[in-house]
Amino acid sequence: MIKVGLIGAGTMGRVHSAAYGRLANAQLTTICDLRPEKAQKLAGPGVKVVTDYREILEDPEIDVVDVCLPTYLHKEVVLEAAAAGKHVFCEKPIALSIEDAKDMVKACEQANVKLGVGQVVRFFPDYAKVRDLLATGRIGDPKVIRTSRGGSFPRWSEDNWYGDYTKSGGPIVDLIIHDFDWLLWLFGPVKRVFAKSVGKQETPDGELLDHALVTLRFENGIIAHLEGSWAQPVGTPFSTSFEIAGTKGLYEYSKEQATPLLLRTAQGEEMAQFVPESPLALEPYTAQLKAFIEAVVEDTEVPVPGQEAIVALEVALAARRAAETGEVVWLGGEQND
Ligand SMILES: NC(=O)c1ccc[n+]([C@@H]2O[C@H](COP(=O)([O-])OP(=O)(O)OC[C@H]3O[C@@H](n4cnc5c(N)ncnc54)[C@H](O)[C@@H]3O)[C@@H](O)[C@H]2O)c1
Numbered sequence: 001m002i003k004v005g006l007i008g009a010g011t012m013g014r015v016h017s018a019a020y021g022r023l024a025n026a027q028l029t030t031i032c033d034l035r036p037e038k039a040q041k042l043a044g045p046g047v048k049v050v051t052d053y054r055e056i057l058e059d060p061e062i063d064v065v066d067v068c069l070p071t072y073l074h075k076e077v078v079l080e081a082a083a084a085g086k087h088v089f090c091e092k093p094i095a096l097s098i099e100d101a102k103d104m105v106k107a108c109e110q111a112n113v114k115l116g117v118g119q120v121v122r123f124f125p126d127y128a129k130v131r132d133l134l135a136t137g138r139i140g141d142p143k144v145i146r147t148s149r150g151g152s153f154p155r156w157s158e159d160n161w162y163g164d165y166t167k168s169g170g171p172i173v174d175l176i177i178h179d180f181d182w183l184l185w186l187f188g189p190v191k192r193v194f195a196k197s198v199g200k201q202e203t204p205d206g207e208l209l210d211h212a213l214v215t216l217r218f219e220n221g222i223i224a225h226l227e228g229s230w231a232q233p234v235g236t237p238f239s240t241s242f243e244i245a246g247t248k249g250l251y252e253y254s255k256e257q258a259t260p261l262l263l264r265t266a267q268g269e270e271m272a273q274f275v276p277e278s279p280l281a282l283e284p285y286t287a288q289l290k291a292f293i294e295a296v297v298e299d300t301e302v303p304v305p306g307q308e309a310i311v312a313l314e315v316a317l318a319a320r321r322a323a324e325t326g327e328v329v330w331l332g333g334e335q336n337d
Helices: 011-020 036-042 071-083 098-112 125-136 168-175 178-187 284-298 304-327
Strands: 003-007 026-031 047-048 064-066 087-090 115-116 142-150 190-195 211-218 225-231 239-246 249-252 261-265 271-273
Touching: 003 011, 003 284, 011 036, 011 178, 011 284, 026 036, 026 225, 036 047, 064 071, 064 284, 071 087, 071 098, 087 284, 098 115, 098 304, 115 304, 125 178, 125 239, 125 249, 125 261, 142 178, 168 178, 168 190, 168 211, 168 225, 178 190, 178 211, 178 304, 190 304, 211 304, 225 304
Parallel strands: 003 026, 003 064, 026 047, 064 087, 087 115, 142 225
Antiparallel strands: 142 239, 190 211, 211 225, 239 249, 249 261, 261 271
16 A cells, blocks of 8 residues: 655646545645645544654655646755655646756656656646547558637736746646647647747736747647637636547537537538546546556556646746747757747
8 A cells, every 4th residue: 555645735636636535546644734734634543644744754654756836846856755765646737947847856766766747738638648549540640730728817816826937837838738638648749849838927906918829830740829828707617628630530529418429520421429437437647646646656657747747837937938939949959840
């Protein structure tokens, strides 16, 4: 039984603690939050509550540290957890700079502990399924992709750290990174990036909003257009969608639809709906942590290792730079296309 200490009992801490309750081979033993009442709310019988995360790092019984802290605090805690010999699961984005992310990966490698990063979209059933479907060739060669993801500005944290982009990275780094990671997993390296963003705006009634559009050109020639929104009216349900257009057909997905994933062929004659996952299937956050814990138990590669999270962060930071400068940003390789 793998024993887990959870650091950060906010929105994601709540999701992760519920997930551990569904796993047979992991036991959440300690929850840390600066606000003990938040940790206490999540703690089941026998789960210890602490306010200093070092108590988790110093506990010899704990094998895995799960970091659900605001993004700007990831690095420090991951470095300390590695030094304490704990395997680490860290929420996404791994960090806010490549330098920090590399330090985190290096520290975990040197300490010989695993580092998994919460790029959870790979565990959303339709997003995962389409990867298998692409391998069947039914839509021919994928050429043009569209994704969208968004809702209202994240305003749940007491200190509004999401509203400080030096702490959250803003929507391109915090939100669209989910689609960057998924597309990199599907289609490989990105060659160049362009982006436009309205930037953080304050409405007359004091609400924040932001909205960004990113285009990616992949090494293999695929073009993707990604939309990320923190600009929907307060209370708007979070929504996601994608379209993958190939030479022979199209996969369409929208979270809003009852049968979210559809295939349309170029002739429009053939349509296939993919049955939604069984309600008994593990929800994505649980599936993600289950896969991570299994990798720890079996000493195999974790899903979304730190190195892959760095590549997604590189694309995100390039997109943010493109939005800030109005310039195309090239990611390695030749600037010839
Ligand atoms: N995978 C996803 O879909 C997803 C969704 C939302 C957020 N996230 C990521 O999860 C991370 C956490 O985001 P959140 O929305 O849960 O934040 P949050 O603000 O809701 O929760 C953070 C918690 O950390 C606590 N905290 C802050 N400093 C601390 C410290 N030094 N010691 C102990 N506790 C401390 C706060 O009191 C708070 O309860 C971020 O990196 C965010 O980008 C991922």
